[in-house]
Amino acid sequence: MTAPAFEMRGIVKRFPGVTANDRADLTLEAGEIHALLGENGAGKSTLMQILYGLHRMDAGEIRVDGSAVRIRNTADAIRLGIGMVHQEFLLVSRFTVAENVALGLKPVLREGKGPWLGLAGVAERVRALSERYGMAVDPGARIENLPVGVQQRVEILKLLYRDARLLILDEPTAVLTPGEREQLFAALRRLRAEGHTVVIVTHKLSEIIALADRVTILRDGRTLTTVAAKDVSERELARMMVGREVDLEVKRTTTERGAAQGEPLLEARNLRVGNAIRGISLKVHAGEILGIAGVDGNGQQELAEALMGLRAAQSGEIWLRTGVSEASTAVRNLRGRSVAELRAAGAAYIPADRRGIGSVTEMTVSENASLIAPARRRFFRSRTAEEAAARGLIERFGIRVSGLGQQAGKLSGGNLQKLILGREMTVGAKVLIVEQPTRGLDAGAVESIWRELLRARAEGKAILLISAELEELLNLADRIAVIYEGRIVRELQGAGEGHEIAALRTEIGLSMAGAKKGGTQAEKANG
Amino acid sequence: MGELLQRLKPRWLEKRLEPADSPAAVAASVVLAVAAALAVTVVLFLAYGANPLAAFYELFHEPFGTLRGFGYTLAGAAPLSLIALGAIVCWRAGFEYLGFEGCFVLGAAASAWLALAAAPGGWLAGLPFPFFLALAIFASAAAGGIWAAATALLRVRSGGNEVLISLMANYVAIFFVQYLVSWPMRAPGSLPETAQMPRATWLPFLWHGGRAHAGILLAVAATLAVWALLKKTRLGFEMLVMGANLRAARYAGIPAGRRMVAAALIGGGLGGVAGMTELLGAQHRLMDGISGGVGFLGLIVALLARLNPLAVLPTAILYAGMSVGADAIERRTTVPTSITLILESLIVLFVLAAELLRRYRVRLPFSREATEAKEAKR
Numbered sequence: 001m002t003a004p005a006f007e008m009r010g011i012v013k014r015f016p017g018v019t020a021n022d023r024a025d026l027t028l029e030a031g032e033i034h035a036l037l038g039e040n041g042a043g044k045s046t047l048m049q050i051l052y053g054l055h056r057m058d059a060g061e062i063r064v065d066g067s068a069v070r071i072r073n074t075a076d077a078i079r080l081g082i083g084m085v086h087q088e089f090l091l092v093s094r095f096t097v098a099e100n101v102a103l104g105l106k107p108v109l110r111e112g113k114g115p116w117l118g119l120a121g122v123a124e125r126v127r128a129l130s131e132r133y134g135m136a137v138d139p140g141a142r143i144e145n146l147p148v149g150v151q152q153r154v155e156i157l158k159l160l161y162r163d164a165r166l167l168i169l170d171e172p173t174a175v176l177t178p179g180e181r182e183q184l185f186a187a188l189r190r191l192r193a194e195g196h197t198v199v200i201v202t203h204k205l206s207e208i209i210a211l212a213d214r215v216t217i218l219r220d221g222r223t224l225t226t227v228a229a230k231d232v233s234e235r236e237l238a239r240m241m242v243g244r245e246v247d248l249e250v251k252r253t254t255t256e257r258g259a260a261q262g263e264p265l266l267e268a269r270n271l272r273v274g275n276a277i278r279g280i281s282l283k284v285h286a287g288e289i290l291g292i293a294g295v296d297g298n299g300q301q302e303l304a305e306a307l308m309g310l311r312a313a314q315s316g317e318i319w320l321r322t323g324v325s326e327a328s329t330a331v332r333n334l335r336g337r338s339v340a341e342l343r344a345a346g347a348a349y350i351p352a353d354r355r356g357i358g359s360v361t362e363m364t365v366s367e368n369a370s371l372i373a374p375a376r377r378r379f380f381r382s383r384t385a386e387e388a389a390a391r392g393l394i395e396r397f398g399i400r401v402s403g404l405g406q407q408a409g410k411l412s413g414g415n416l417q418k419l420i421l422g423r424e425m426t427v428g429a430k431v432l433i434v435e436q437p438t439r440g441l442d443a444g445a446v447e448s449i450w451r452e453l454l455r456a457r458a459e460g461k462a463i464l465l466i467s468a469e470l471e472e473l474l475n476l477a478d479r480i481a482v483i484y485e486g487r488i489v490r491e492l493q494g495a496g497e498g499h500e501i502a503a504l505r506t507e508i509g510l511s512m513a514g515a516k517k518g519g520t521q522a523e524k525a526n527g
Numbered sequence: 528m529g530e531l532l533q534r535l536k537p538r539w540l541e542k543r544l545e546p547a548d549s550p551a552a553v554a555a556s557v558v559l560a561v562a563a564a565l566a567v568t569v570v571l572f573l574a575y576g577a578n579p580l581a582a583f584y585e586l587f588h589e590p591f592g593t594l595r596g597f598g599y600t601l602a603g604a605a606p607l608s609l610i611a612l613g614a615i616v617c618w619r620a621g622f623e624y625l626g627f628e629g630c631f632v633l634g635a636a637a638s639a640w641l642a643l644a645a646a647p648g649g650w651l652a653g654l655p656f657p658f659f660l661a662l663a664i665f666a667s668a669a670a671g672g673i674w675a676a677a678t679a680l681l682r683v684r685s686g687g688n689e690v691l692i693s694l695m696a697n698y699v700a701i702f703f704v705q706y707l708v709s710w711p712m713r714a715p716g717s718l719p720e721t722a723q724m725p726r727a728t729w730l731p732f733l734w735h736g737g738r739a740h741a742g743i744l745l746a747v748a749a750t751l752a753v754w755a756l757l758k759k760t761r762l763g764f765e766m767l768v769m770g771a772n773l774r775a776a777r778y779a780g781i782p783a784g785r786r787m788v789a790a791a792l793i794g795g796g797l798g799g800v801a802g803m804t805e806l807l808g809a810q811h812r813l814m815d816g817i818s819g820g821v822g823f824l825g826l827i828v829a830l831l832a833r834l835n836p837l838a839v840l841p842t843a844i845l846y847a848g849m850s851v852g853a854d855a856i857e858r859r860t861t862v863p864t865s866i867t868l869i870l871e872s873l874i875v876l877f878v879l880a881a882e883l884l885r886r887y888r889v890r891l892p893f894s895r896e897a898t899e900a901k902e903a904k905r
Contacts, residue, residue, distance in 0.1 A: 016543055016888075310777060340780035351778060360772045371768065371779045381764055 003066025005030040005197055006051070006082070006166055011060035013046050020046035022221040023060070028166065033188055033198045035208040035229065037241055038218035039442035040412050044201050047218070048168050052084040053077040083159030084168040089151050093144040097137055098123040101158050122161075129160050133194070135187045148296075149180030156187070166197045173207060174439070177295045178470065178509035185211050203442050205234040206471070217241055242444040262286030263321065265462035266347070266431045268307065271316035271335075276302035278486040279316070284431065284462040289453065291477030291494065292466040293508050299486040300466045301352065304435045307464070308349045309334070309342040320345045320431060343372065348429035350421055352436035352466075354413065358420040361409025365401050366390035368408040368419060372427055393422040398448060414445025421449060425456055432456060435466045450476060470505055470512075480504075482511035539889060546885040553833070556884050560877035568870045575862045582860055586867065589855035590848030596855070598737030602809050603847030604840070605742030606631070606801035610825025611832060611839045612746075612753045613797030617675070619757065619834055620766035620790035621773055626678060626693030627798040628822030629700030630671030634799025635806040636704050637670035638663045639712065639721055639813035642728035642806075659728060663803055664745075671799020672792040674700060679791035683784035697822070705815045712813065720814035730808040742804030746840060749797060753836040756793070766790050798822065827875055846871070 006028040013021040021043045028034050038044045049055045051062065053074040062069055064080050071077050077084075091100050102122045123139035130137045135153040143151060152172065159167055169188075173181045188198050188211065202208065208215055208229055215232070217224040217240045224240060266284040271277055276299045284290045294300055305311035307318060318335045320342065334342055351357040359368050366383075369390035390404050397418045401411060408416060417437065424432065434453065438446040453476060457463055467473050473480050474494065482490040490511040492504060565583070572579040589596040610627045617624040641663050645651040651659065678696060681687040705719070714722035733739040757763040765786050769776040776783050801821070810817055828846055832838035853867030 308778075338780070338782065339777060340782060343780045349778065356772070357774045357778050360768055360775045362771050363768070367764070371775070379761055381759055381761055 003063065004028060005065060007061075007063040007066075008047065008051060009061045009063070011047060011050060011062075012058045013043075013050060013055060014058050019221055021050070021057070021060075023223075024218060024221060025223045026051075026216055027226065028197045028199065030165070030197055031192055031195045032213040033192050033200065033211055035212035035215045036199055036201045036218065037203075037205075037208060037215055037237060039241055039444060040414060040440075042218040042241075043221040044218055045170065048084065048170065048199065048201060051077065051166075052082055052168060078162050078164070081163060081165035082168070083162060083164030083166065085152065085155040085159065085170065085172065087170045087174065089155055091143045091151060091154060094142065096140055096142050097146075097154050097157075098126055098139040100143060100154060101126055101139075101161050105162070125161060126157055129157055133160065133187055133190050135183075147180070148175045149177065149183065152176070152180075152184065153187070164196075166199065167191065168199045168201070170201045171203070171440070172200055173202070173204065175296060175468075177512050178505075181207075203440075203446075205237045205443070208237065209234060219243060238443045241442070262460060264319075265321045266307070266464065267317075267319040269317040269319070271303075271306060271313050271318065273299075273302045273306045273311060273313045273486075276486050277306060277313070280483075280486070280488055281316075282464075282481060282488065284464050286430070286460045286462050287457055288479070289457050289463040289465050289477045289494075291473035291480040292464065292483050293470060293473050293480050293512055294466075294468065294483035295512050296468055298483050300435065300468075300483060302486075303483070304349060304351070304433050304464075304466055307342075307433055308347060309337055309339040310349075312336070320347060343427075343429070346428070346430040347433065348372075348424035348427060348431070349433045350417075350424050350435060350437055352439060354416050354420060355409060359408045359416060361407065363408060364405045365394075365399075365408055365411070365419065366404040369393050369423055372423060393419060393426065396426075397422040397452065412445075414441045414449075417441060417445065417449060418452075421452055425452065425461075430461055432461055432463045433466070434463060436468060437465070438467075438469065438472060446472075470508055473508075474505065480508060482508055484511065541888045543886055543888050546882070547888075548885065552885050556881035557878055559884065560881040561874055563877045564870060564873035567873055568866065571866050571869065572862060575860075575866070577860050577862045582856060582862055585856045585859050586849065586852035586870075588852075590851035594734075594737060596848075596851050598732075598734070598739040599851045600844060600848040601733070601739035601743045603850060604843040605740070605746050605808065606805045606821050607825050607828050607847055608746040608839045608843035609742075609749055609797050609801035609804065610822060611829035611843060612749050612836055613671075613794035613801070614826050614829040615794075615832075615834050615836055615839070616753060616756070616766070616797065617790050617794035618829070619770045620787060621770035622679060622682070622787050622790050622794070623690050624675055624678065624693050624791060624794060625690055625826065626675060626696050626700075626795070626822075627801075627825055628697040628818050628820070629693070630674050630795045630798030631802040631805070631818045631822045632704040633670040633674050633700050634667035634802030635810075635813055635817055636707055636712075636802075637666040637799065638803040638806050639724065641666050642724040643712070643721065645728050646722075646725040656727060660730075663728070663807065664800055667799040667803035668796035669799070671802065672794075672796035675791040675795020675798065676788050679788045683787055701815075701818075704813070704817075708813055708815055718814070720812050722812070724807060724811045728807060729811060730804065738809070740804070740808035742808040745800065745804060746843075749800070750836055750840055753797075757836065762786070762789065798825075801825070831875065831878055 004027045008024065008026040011021045011024045012019070024043060024047050026036070026047065036044050036048070046055060050057045051071065053071045053076050056072065062071060069080055071080065071082075092103065095103070098119050102117055102119060126137065126139040130153070135157060137150060137153050137157060143154065146154070156167065172184060176184060191198055200207070200212065212229040214226055215229050215237065216226040217237070219241065262285055264283045264285050268280055268282050271280045280303060282290065292300060292303070302311060306313045313335050316335060317333045319331055320334050321331050332345065334345060355361050360371065366386045366389070370386045387404050393399060394401060399411075399415050399418045399422070401415065408419065411419065421437065437449050437453065441449065450472070453463060453465065465473065465477055477494040480492050480494055481488045490508070492508065569579040572582045590600040591597060610631065613627060613630070614624070641651065641659070643649060645654055645659055654662070674696070675693070678687075678689050678693045681692055682689045708721055709719040712721045713719055730740040730742055733741065733743070757767060765776065765781045766789075768779065768781060769783050769786055773783060802818070805817065805821070806813060824846065828839060828843045831846075832842045849867055849871055853864045856862050856867060857864045
């Protein structure tokens with residue numbers, strides 16, 4: 001029996017106040033795709049960062065091909081054939097693909113002699129690698145002109161160029177269209193066939209089942225178990241990861257559609273925002289979730305911000321059935337009004353950027369609970385009122401905090417999101433604009449966010465749910481509109497009785513990639 | 528480069544994920560910084576052939592050990608702390624204003640104009656002092672506040688850079704006051720300055736024969752007011768949100784533009800009142816160069832106080848005291864005053880650099896955690 005290609009044993013890593021890894025183990029064989037699964041804070045990222053030399057472990061051992069090694073920095077890791085693709089790509093957007101690959105190369109690997117870069121030689125090898133692994137990339141193309149899926153290929157090629165045998169991919173599919181995802185999976189399978197080891201760090205259980213050979217589950221910094229992916233179901237994985245039963249198929253509380261829905265509470269008519277939104281009309285009714293599907297950067301954020309008064313719309317109308325209370329039902333065109341006015345008229349917004357927009361990370365939990373003007377007193381602050389508001393949210397939404405005075409930025413993503421969601425849902429708004437509510441959250445948090453959204457729907461709120469996750473929309477939305485380059489290109493009924501979910505998924509997936517209505521072929525993500 | 532640093536870094540030094548920010552850690556880093564500054568100064572004292580102990584005695588004895596010196600210290604601390612408080616209001620609201628020199632001289636000019644009007648025969652003659660003081664506070668605050676608000680409006684309306692605009696605006700205000708004391712308000716005589724303010728308009732001295740004036744009491748009141756504003760009012764909360772995260776503030780529905788102008792009015796107003804205390808408390812005459820750079824020294828005090836209003840007064844008193852001590856040192860030893868300037872600058876540099884210390888943890892080979900780690904390895 002030969003030694004495993006890469007082995008981490010008894011890894012301990014402590015940070016002030018937290019033990020990120022507590023004797024975690026991980027064994028990686030050559031020629032496998034290995035998924036690393038765990039809730040946020042389970043220690044996945046830390047473990048991978050130790051392997052890639054970004055952190056030093058406090059105790060434990062790393063073996064490569066059976067012999068113990070020391071990884072003090074990323075240069076050591078690269079020398080040992082370990083490479084990592086971060087969630088945020090580290091590419092220079094003004095440089096070409098070849099220039100990016102050449103960046104930071106050791107002189108030995110550089111093609112040129114002496115001071116010369118030898119870019120032509122680099123380009124040649126990039127071309128050869130991309131053909132070998134089926135990852136089409138033009139070495140002369142500038143990064144800024146490439147779609148996200150191709151940029152990711154460049155990151156992978158960078159590693160392969162440095163002779164990486166182990167590729168660590170952190171949440172690789174978060175930014176991809178369904179089509180791009182399939183291409184990525186095909187490339188990873190090709191890598192596996194060539195004897196490479198691939199580690200994917202992910203929350204998405206379906207991808208693990210589809211792609212991985214083995215799964216290692218981390219919980220509380222420890223390795224719970226490693227299982228063969230073909231032997232487990234999504235439900236079992238979720239249970240092992242969270243430590244309890246998780247219901248991933250959240251059923252809508254009211255199954256009737258159409259009749260149950262009330263009058264339209266939010267309506268946009270031919271809205272235009274710069275180049276980002278090119279004439280969007282939509283209606284969201286009381287008790288309805290309208291899903292907006294699309295790959296990031298097709299105008300979703302601009303749409304949400306325009307509807308909330310955070311971004312100026314050049315033309316079009318925004319109609320809101322105004323008034324937080326039942327009594328006031330005036331309908332007003334609110335384009336060009338301030339955020340405060342839109343909020344007063346009954347709109348609330350859960351932005352995608354939880355830490356940059358939705359909260360003030362250096363302020364406390366209770367201050368963040370009272371961030372929104374309607375939740376606060378008129379002139380003097382009241383600490384008791386703020387804390388009561390925070391306590392109410394914590395209790396109702398099951399937010400885990402160490403105390404009301406804890407810095408909001410120190411909450412986990414899921415708890416912070418619950419805090420924001422709870423705050424926006426309890427100020428009495430009738431219209432919720434929700435943008436990427438579960439991005440980066442683990443299964444347990446996703447479940448509770450979904451439940452809350454459905455509860456708000458049952459309470460008769462009108463919800464505009466913007467998401468890049470098809471599963472989320474298929475699970476929650478009554479109707480799904482697909483946004484592409486600032487326009488709604490398709491509008492479909494959500495998955496319900498008599499609807500083939502698979503067919504719907506394909507259709508939406510194609511529209512997200514910009515295929516025309518009824519088109520049968522996915523446009524290649526990259527020309 | 529990174530690799531080099533990695534190699535140079537001793538093993539017992541470990542980077543913290545987040546800087547230690549407990550009050551004890553902050554205090555320790557400040558004490559270390561001041562000690563380092565004093566240590567460097569010792570070398571300089573020696574270079575001038577002075578006995579360091581004697582020199583330090585002179586430096587601190589005069590401003591803090593003598594009533595006369597302490598009076599000067601308090602007189603210096605009043606405008607310093609008012610400006611620092613103004614800077615705190617502006618900066619914590621996310622308005623990076625640097626125009627306090629301008630606010631200061633305009634506030635001084637406005638109160639000079641009022642005080643001269645209160646001279647016998649003027650239109651304010653005979654006004655009881657409390658009313659006059661209220662009027663002077665209002666006028667100087669209005670002058671400084673409106674001056675700062677103009678910069679805020681330029682930023683809010685047209686996206687101007689407040690750092691550049693406020694720095695340049697300082698010159699405009701200073702030249703304007705230069706003009707005032709050279710022509711319209713000039714007293715007969717060779718120097719470009721106004722006549723002495725009528726005695727009735729002077730801020731009362733705290734004790735007979737001392738230079739400490741009521742300005743320091745205004746600074747105490749302003750400290751409490753700024754603290755309450757930031758901690759207890761909705762307006763202050765909204766300003767803090769803006770300063771911490773402007774996008775979150777806009778998202779929350781806070782009218783950021785209006786709040787920024789409000790912060791400028793309050794902060795600049797405090798700068799204007801600082802000018803008033805200097806004029807009616809210490810100089811009693813408006814002249815060119817009345818600020819003596821206090822508009823910038825106040826910013827240093829604000830930084831050293833880490834933008835905490837409650838830390839401003841002690842910091843300002845220490846800082847003003849060192850200036851008083853500097854004069855004493857020059858009178859009594861062979862050491863030039865500039866050494867005190869060097870010491871002051873070193874303190875600022877080291878205190879700011881000491882922030883870095885709080886990002887690391889010392890982990891000695893025989894400490895508990897290291898032992899545990901070794902055992903786990905076995």
